[in-house]
Amino acid sequence: MERSEILELCRAPLRIGNRDLSTRFFLAPLAGYTHLAFRTVLRRLGGMGLATTDLVQASMLWSESRKSLELVATNSEDRPLSVQIFSGRTEDLVKAARWLQDRGYEGIDINMGCPMAKVNGAGGGARLMCNTDGAVRMVEQVISAVQLPVTVKMRLGWDSTALTAPQLAAAMENAGVAAVTIHGRTRAQGFQGSVNRDGIRQVVQAVKHMPVIANGDVRTPEDAVSMMQETGCAAVAIGRGAMLDPWIFRRIQRVAAGETGDTDPTRDEQISFLEQHFCLMTEQHQERSCVLFRKFAAWYGARLGIPEDLEDRLRRFETAEEFGEIVGRVRERHGERSRTIPTALMKVPNGPVEHW
Ligand SMILES: Cc1cc2nc3c(=O)[nH]c(=O)nc-3n(C[C@H](O)[C@H](O)[C@H](O)COP(=O)(O)O)c2cc1C
CATH class of the missing domain: 1.10.1200 (Non-ribosomal Peptide Synthetase Peptidyl Carrier Protein; Chain A)
Known part of the structure; x- marks a missing residue:
């Protein structure tokens, strides 16, 4: 696609399930950060199409633990919102999905990408990518239990020998999943190496109509535009890039609108x-x-x-x-600081993911 066509796509709204989203640039879930306050303050800056909560353990949610209730706290300004749940047990996911529907939440995202040992050990997160049939059965049960759109967030696969995402995404589409977010790394990679956009493109090509949301390492509006161009994705989810630059969603809208010049906030x-x-x-x-x-x-x-x-x-x-x-x-x-590399960029999680 020509750049002008990509920019036109970047300006277009997107429908996921029964939800009309005003932009294609979403806030990716970041456990410990994407709480109500952060989502709200980012929304006030403009340009964000959808936000997702931190991952919440399904059984803790339906049993209404204090921490889970805090994670799903929301209000009318905090829209559109999806709640991300995780579990290795279908019945817990189903109960959590029903709990969310009964309380007026509008979207459910199932985590199949988390690499943390405590999540994978209980069969949840990225572990679900190792068993396509099992994961599909699980998601089918959730979809049939609620009327809300159900989305899935995954990685490219467990490791480089098991890049199951294209096959899994296609199966999820058949099961009725409304959209898939794909972080372009394997579970074994953790956050190391750069995002494999080719791998994301293969997921886009494996599905028929389901929107694929590309994710990973988008730090600037140009990264977002090139992610759309190189992968053919329908939308882009931004995590760390939104903490490093809270104005990124607004900047993307300006670039998409063809505006030039300095977009730095005062x-x-x-x-x-x-x-x-x-x-x-x-x-x-x-x-x-x-x-x-x-x-x-x-x-x-x-x-x-x-x-x-x-x-x-x-x-x-x-x-x-x-x-x-x-x-x-x-x-x-203000502005006295000359160094431009944020401290946080030097401290992303690393080391063997088993130890996280
Ligand atoms: C501190 C931190 C917490 C995260 N928590 C979650 C989470 O709760 N659920 C999830 O699906 N992904 C989680 N992720 C992964 C991000 O959503 C995203 O896939 C990843 O950071 C790559 O995208 P980015 O480069 O835009 O941050 C987390 C990542 C980080 C760095």
């Missing part, structure tokens, strides 16, 4: 973003908001012009007053 917009994110977190988590917010400091530091000593303080602050004082200093010294 200093005041950046400061206001920090304040809003913390304020939303405090509304939901009260005194725990300081601890929860600290994790974002390493992702936000470079892009939001936070000098390194202040980023360091944001990783340790204890009270809302201290947060206000640090942000006041960021305002005074």
